[in-house]
Amino acid sequence: MWKTLSERFGFSRQPYAGSYAVIEAVATSVRKLKPKSGSEGTEVWLRNLVETLGGTISVSPTLEWENPASGSLTIRRDDAFEITLSPLTSPLRDNFTIAHELGHFVLHYLLSEGTKEPIQFNRYGTDKLEIQANRFAAALLMPCDEFLGQATTLDDDTFRLAAHFGVSEPAAKVRLECLKREQSAK
DSSP, X not given: OOOOHHHHHOOOOOOOSSOHHXXXXXXXXXXXXXXXXXXXXXXXXXXXXXXXXTEEEEXXXXXXXXXXXXXXXXXXXXXXXXXXXXXXXXXXXXXXXXXXXXXXXXXXXXXXXXXXXXXXXXSOOOSHHHHHHHHHHHHHHSOHHHXXXXXXXXXXXXXHHHHHHTSXXXXXXXXXXXXXHXXXXX
16 A cells, blocks of 8 residues: 555665765755745745755645654656645644655655656655655754754753754754764764
């Protein structure tokens, strides 16, 4: 029931070859497409970014009770793409889903050395492709230096960090834990 186009037609996607640091840098480059006005919220600039890159966003007309937090990305042969959101999620969760699916589009399609065949990514599983798309999304929405600066200012308050960056509190918490762990490993 949940087969992607790659499973149905034999196309395969390989994980992006770059390190997490490179994925962060790619997300930073994509973030530069964000409007400079600063008056637009995360949801608006993300939707504008999707449109700029040739994509659209829709909400699934069906309820997916088996996985209500799902999202998907469908890329057509003309490089146009559609991100489909669940009708059961919040705008803050949708922001992360949109950024995650953009991660697949950029890392696993645009920067892929494979063939540019139509493909669909579903938000199921925890393989390396999904981990990389999550890392891209976190870096796109919560850039490392800005995020750590705000974390210091806000005493690591993940609720306030989430509000500042337009993401859910769990997303801010995971980002903070990840960046702190990486800092302590240096």
